Amino acid sequence: MKAHIITIGDEILIGQTLNTNAAYIGERLTDLQIKISGSSVVPDSEEIIMKEFNKALSSNDVVLVTGGLGPTHDDVTRKCVVEFFETELVENEEVLDDVKRFFEARGRILTDTNRGQALVPKNATPIRNSRGTAPGYWIEKRKKVFVCMPGVPYEMKNMMESFVLPKLEEKLHKKTVIMIKNLITTGIPESMLFDKLGNMEELLQGAKMAFLPSQFGVKMRITVEEATEEKAQNKLDEIEQKIRTFVGRFVFGKNDDTLEGVVAKLMIDRGLKLAIAESCTGGLISNRLTNISGSSEFFERGVVAYSNAAKVELLKVSEDSIQKYGAVSLEIARQMAEGVKATTGCDLGLAVTGIMGPSGAVPNKPIGLVYIGLCDEKICTAKEFRFGDDRLLNKDRTSQAALEMLRRNLLGIPYDD
Amino acid sequence: MKAHIITIGDEILIGQTLNTNAAYIGERLTDLQIKISGSSVVPDSEEIIMKEFNKALSSNDVVLVTGGLGPTHDDVTRKCVVEFFETELVENEEVLDDVKRFFEARGRILTDTNRGQALVPKNATPIRNSRGTAPGYWIEKRKKVFVCMPGVPYEMKNMMESFVLPKLEEKLHKKTVIMIKNLITTGIPESMLFDKLGNMEELLQGAKMAFLPSQFGVKMRITVEEATEEKAQNKLDEIEQKIRTFVGRFVFGKNDDTLEGVVAKLMIDRGLKLAIAESCTGGLISNRLTNISGSSEFFERGVVAYSNAAKVELLKVSEDSIQKYGAVSLEIARQMAEGVKATTGCDLGLAVTGIMGPSGAVPNKPIGLVYIGLCDEKICTAKEFRFGDDRLLNKDRTSQAALEMLRRNLLGIPYDD
Numbered sequence: 001m002k003a004h005i006i007t008i009g010d011e012i013l014i015g016q017t018l019n020t021n022a023a024y025i026g027e028r029l030t031d032l033q034i035k036i037s038g039s040s041v042v043p044d045s046e047e048i049i050m051k052e053f054n055k056a057l058s059s060n061d062v063v064l065v066t067g068g069l070g071p072t073h074d075d076v077t078r079k080c081v082v083e084f085f086e087t088e089l090v091e092n093e094e095v096l097d098d099v100k101r102f103f104e105a106r107g108r109i110l111t112d113t114n115r116g117q118a119l120v121p122k123n124a125t126p127i128r129n130s131r132g133t134a135p136g137y138w139i140e141k142r143k144k145v146f147v148c149m150p151g152v153p154y155e156m157k158n159m160m161e162s163f164v165l166p167k168l169e170e171k172l173h174k175k176t177v178i179m180i181k182n183l184i185t186t187g188i189p190e191s192m193l194f195d196k197l198g199n200m201e202e203l204l205q206g207a208k209m210a211f212l213p214s215q216f217g218v219k220m221r222i223t224v225e226e227a228t229e230e231k232a233q234n235k236l237d238e239i240e241q242k243i244r245t246f247v248g249r250f251v252f253g254k255n256d257d258t259l260e261g262v263v264a265k266l267m268i269d270r271g272l273k274l275a276i277a278e279s280c281t282g283g284l285i286s287n288r289l290t291n292i293s294g295s296s297e298f299f300e301r302g303v304v305a306y307s308n309a310a311k312v313e314l315l316k317v318s319e320d321s322i323q324k325y326g327a328v329s330l331e332i333a334r335q336m337a338e339g340v341k342a343t344t345g346c347d348l349g350l351a352v353t354g355i356m357g358p359s360g361a362v363p364n365k366p367i368g369l370v371y372i373g374l375c376d377e378k379i380c381t382a383k384e385f386r387f388g389d390d391r392l393l394n395k396d397r398t399s400q401a402a403l404e405m406l407r408r409n410l411l412g413i414p415y416d417d
Numbered sequence: 418m419k420a421h422i423i424t425i426g427d428e429i430l431i432g433q434t435l436n437t438n439a440a441y442i443g444e445r446l447t448d449l450q451i452k453i454s455g456s457s458v459v460p461d462s463e464e465i466i467m468k469e470f471n472k473a474l475s476s477n478d479v480v481l482v483t484g485g486l487g488p489t490h491d492d493v494t495r496k497c498v499v500e501f502f503e504t505e506l507v508e509n510e511e512v513l514d515d516v517k518r519f520f521e522a523r524g525r526i527l528t529d530t531n532r533g534q535a536l537v538p539k540n541a542t543p544i545r546n547s548r549g550t551a552p553g554y555w556i557e558k559r560k561k562v563f564v565c566m567p568g569v570p571y572e573m574k575n576m577m578e579s580f581v582l583p584k585l586e587e588k589l590h591k592k593t594v595i596m597i598k599n600l601i602t603t604g605i606p607e608s609m610l611f612d613k614l615g616n617m618e619e620l621l622q623g624a625k626m627a628f629l630p631s632q633f634g635v636k637m638r639i640t641v642e643e644a645t646e647e648k649a650q651n652k653l654d655e656i657e658q659k660i661r662t663f664v665g666r667f668v669f670g671k672n673d674d675t676l677e678g679v680v681a682k683l684m685i686d687r688g689l690k691l692a693i694a695e696s697c698t699g700g701l702i703s704n705r706l707t708n709i710s711g712s713s714e715f716f717e718r719g720v721v722a723y724s725n726a727a728k729v730e731l732l733k734v735s736e737d738s739i740q741k742y743g744a745v746s747l748e749i750a751r752q753m754a755e756g757v758k759a760t761t762g763c764d765l766g767l768a769v770t771g772i773m774g775p776s777g778a779v780p781n782k783p784i785g786l787v788y789i790g791l792c793d794e795k796i797c798t799a800k801e802f803r804f805g806d807d808r809l810l811n812k813d814r815t816s817q818a819a820l821e822m823l824r825r826n827l828l829g830i831p832y833d834d
Contacts, residue, residue: 013453015444016629019436022458027432036430038465039458041439048455212433276721282707283700286721290699293775293808301727304693304703304719306712310761314718314731344727358710391710 001172003029004056005039008049008067008077009151012041021066021153028160031180031223032169034062044068049080053146061144062168067151069134071113077148081121081137085146089119095126095135102133124148127163131155138167145171178225179232183243184257185250186217186404187415193218196246203242207235215396216259217252249413252404259403260288266410267298272347274406276302277315277340279327280354280370284399300346305336315339315351326362328353330371334382337373348409349375352402354385356394370398374405383415418589420446421473422456425466425484425494426568429458438483438570445577448597448640449586451479461485466497470563478561479585484568486551494565498538498554502563506536512543512552519550541565544580548572555584562588595642596649600660601674602667603634603821604832610635613663620659624652632813633676634669666830669821676820677705683827684715689764691823693719694732694757696744697771697787701816717763722753732756732768743779745770747788751799754790765826766792769819771802773811787815791822800832 005025011017022039029036037060042048049068056063068077082089096118103110117133120126127136129150136149136159147164149156169178185193190213197203204222212219222239226232244251253262267274276286276299286302289295303314308327311317316339317332325331333353341349354370361367367389373382383405387397408415422442428434439456446453454477459465466485473480485494499506513535520527534550537543544553546567553566553576564581566573586595602610607630614620621639629636639656643649661668670679684691693703693716703719706712720731725744728734733756734749742748750770758766771787778784784806790799800822804814825832 012440013443013456014447015440015442018440023429023432023435025432026430030431037460038469039430041456043454052455278700281704282712282716283695283703283719283721284707286700287698287704287812290701290721290723291809291812295699296723296777299699300724301731302700302719302721302723303731304700304707304721306707306719307717310718313760314720360713392708395704395708 001034001062002037002060003034003062003064004037004060005029006049006052006056006063006065007039007041007151008044008065009041010043012067013043021151021156024153024157025064025066025160028165029062029064029168032165032172032178033223033225034168034172044076046076046080046083049076050084053080053084057144057146062172063144063146064164065146065148066156069136069148069150071117071134078119078121081124081139081148085121085123085139085141087121087123090122091118092120092126092135093118095120095128098128098130098135099133127159129155129159130162131158136163138164176225176227177229177232178223179229179236180221180223181236181240182255183220183222183240183251184217184253184255184259185220185247186252186259186400188218188247188250189213190218193220193247193250197243198246204239205235207239215393216400217250249408252407258288259400259407261292263403263407263410264289264292264295264298266407268294270410272298272410273300273344274298274348274350275300275340275344275346277311277336277349277351278302278304279306279311279336279352280356281352281395281398281402282306284395285350285352285402288399288403300344303340311336311339314343316343326365328355328365328369328371330373330382330384333371333373334375334380335373337375337382338380341375347377348406349373350402350406352398354387354394354398356391356398357389358391368394370394370401372398372402372405374409376409418451418479419454419477420451420479420481421454421477422446423466423469423473423480423482424456424458424568425461425482426458427460429484430460438568438573441570441574442481442483442577445582446479446481446585449582449589449595450640450642451585451589461493463493463497463500466493467501470497470501474561474563479589480561480563481581482563482565483573486553486565486567495536495538498541498556498565502538502540502556502558504538504540507539508535509537509543509552510535511545512537515545515547515552516550544576546572546576547579548575553580555581593642593644594646594649595640596646596653597638597640598653598657599672600637600639600657600668601634601670601672601676602637602664603669603676603817605635605664605667606630607635610637610664610667614660615663621656622652624656632810633817634667666825669824675705676817676824678709680820680824680827681706681709681712681715683824685711687827689715689827690717690761691715691765691767692717692757692761692763694728694753694766694768695719695721696723696728696753696769697773698769698812698815698819699723701812702767702769702819705816705820717761720757728753728756731760733760743782745772745782745786745788747790747799747801750788750790751792751797752790754792754799755797758792764794765823766790767819767823769815771804771811771815773808773815774806775808785811787811787818789815789819789822791826793826 124137132155139146207224210221336351337349351373357367368387370385541554549572556563624641627638753768754766768790774784785804787802
């Protein structure tokens with residue numbers, strides 16, 4: 001089974017917009033084990049679009065097109081579809097109802113241009129759009145599948161998840177069910193993760209796994225294919241359980257989870273309050289936690305103590321200790337965590353201090369050296385980390401390590417390798 | 418003049434990596450007014466790559482290829498180039514010297530695989546790689562140009578800037594010089610910017626301008642094409658000056674400038690110290706400023722005062738005022754800015770409070786309502802803003818507006834429309 005992805009739009013060609021649609025579609029088709037033979041971007045030109053339709057359909061089983069379905073004169077995809085399949089436009093009642101409802105809900109008046117969006121190629125099954133007005137098209141011809149979707153990522157993704165992917169699965173894998181699960185880890189490098197998992201064939205029993213690393217950690221993407229949904233689910237559960245016995249403490253979430261989201265949920269569930277003292281991350285940890293809606297339930301305050309004065313005044317760090325150990329030290333990380341907890345009366349205090357680069361290195365304290373302190377009701381600990389030499393990556397890594405220390409504390413998982 | 422971009426690599430097709438290379442090349446070719454007829458992504462398959470080379474070269478003047486030039490077995494581009502142009506590999510001394518130097522500088526030993534990177538197709542001019550080991554190729558055949566570059570963005574961009582773009586310019590625009598300048602604005606919507614610029618034809622005198630909006634502001638991209646470099650520079654300067662007379666106070670920088678970078682430079686140049694009090698942005702403003710290397714020179718501390726207690730304790734905000742006006746109010750923004758300045762002894766105090774959504778709205782205080790306070794040595798002011806209903810976009814917009822208020826204060830530009 002081979003697929004080709006076509007993205008229509010000048011804005012992609014001239015580099016004004018990144019082609020995230022093709023990446024998303026590529027990922028989801030790969031999940032279904034559909035091979036992607038190629039991907040192309042074409043301008044808003046009827047002639048070129050028609051040629052590309054022809055080329056793509058001639059050597060593939062599935063062609064997915066995004067873009068050019070809006071109501072403006074730039075959007076030529078529908079016209080090309082009608083010509084290419086030698087069909088005509090007919091008004092579709094369901095789609096017209098959708099468009100009407102969309103405008104009513106927003107208190108806007110339906111114009112003729114908008115009404116025109118309900119005109120659908122006669123040979124197409126419309127793909128309804130719950131997030132916009134332009135419907136997509138599902139067209140089958142000589143056992144091949146041709147799909148058109150709007151270019152707006154949020155509309156396209158909804159059509160993919162709710163209609164296109166289930167239908168493709170049904171079409172292409174009549175006898176099997178494919179299921180995917182991502183397990184997201186942090187605090188362990190890819191190679192060590194791999195080693196700890198032991199014999200991969202034994203672990204996976206025919207399932208597939210990809211390791212996707214970033215500065216935030218490594219995502220493990222597991223794909224199973226079985227005869228029934230139940231069997232697929234069981235196999236996925238079985239593999240997940242095995243993985244968790246080997247590396248469970250590094251797995252903080254699944255699929256689209258973020259570490260800040262996981263930590264926020266734990267804090268809220270337990271009714272605990274958190275205060276943060278950041279030096280080298282400059283507010284990034286607080287920023288990440290407050291990206292989560294509802295964070296005010298547990299996040300009491302943050303202090304970005306960039307200067308030594310701020311550390312002494314706001315966090316009650318001892319000036320003598322700064323003199324003795326340096327601001328970037330295990331002792332100061334611990335005192336910062338203790339200070340931010342004590343001065344706020346929160347249940348937990350989290351603190352970071354380090355050297356992010358490119359400047360700031362001193363003898364025995366290289367760029368990338370970081371200390372993270374954490375205090376709860378019972379104990380205060382601090383831990384040393386050594387990251388790289390890129391300032392922004394170091395900020396990301398430090399914030400991730402700090403949130404992970406907090407997560408493990410909340411779950412009682414020890415933080416040592 | 419028509420160009421086609423080919424990106425080679427399975428990792429792009431399956432959506433593991435976003436195709437930022439094609440976007441960058443598209444943007445830079447557009448700068449040179451080269452029309453991009455299409456862009457394609459192909460897998461690491463010799464057969465498909467050869468077909469794509471053939472198709473692209475047959476209908477374009479320029480073909481740019483990235484990816485598949487590394488030393489591993491996956492990287493098949495060089496082999497395809499040799500076959501496609503019916504040529505052979507020869508060792509290039511200059512490239513070999515580059516590769517040797519690259520390994521020496523890193524204290525690593527040159528293997529045969531690495532040495533093999535100096536083998537270059539006989540018909541190609543090698544494009545030297547100062548950031549990696551794989552050279553690029555510049556090949557001319559029947560007045561057409563074929564360019565291969567590595568897929569690593571940082572290596573490819575360097576080759577584009579230092580070799581490919583100047584050579585294309587020379588090749589394709591023998592009689593004219595093209596120059597581009599981006600002027601970056603914030604605090605003014607695209608439509609108002611457009612209105613304030615008046616008659617565009619009169620302003621541009623044949624030059625071109627694109628408006629590129631985002632949540633951070635609108636970038637104006639000006640492209641001039643003139644007979645000589647001097648004339649192009651003069652015209653660009655003239656247009657910039659005219660634009661600045663109309664909308665100068667909204668222009669905070671040019672080309673790759675960031676607002677946090679511009680503000681940091683102003684603060685450091687003037688030897689001023691800053692303290693920040695953030696409520697709704699949760700540390701984002703501090704985080705952006707501390708992304709700038711050297712920010713410890715001016716950034717004394719930040720306080721993320723999420724709770725009312727934090728506002729009262731750390732910022733000396735009056736509890737009565739919170740009762741009377743609410744935490745999201747002009748008065749509290751002003752008091753937060755005043756408090757963070759007074760308690761730290763800094764020259765400037767900046768503060769934000771607002772409702773980012775999706776929850777938190779109260780009667781007369783909708784989601785997107787934001788107050789920003791700023792105090793300098795002379796006065797304390799606060800200003801109301803109304804943004805949208807997306808939490809993360811609201812955080813971005815609020816941080817941008819706060820930094821812009823600070824920039825205007827430092828430059829003595831009034832903040833009112």
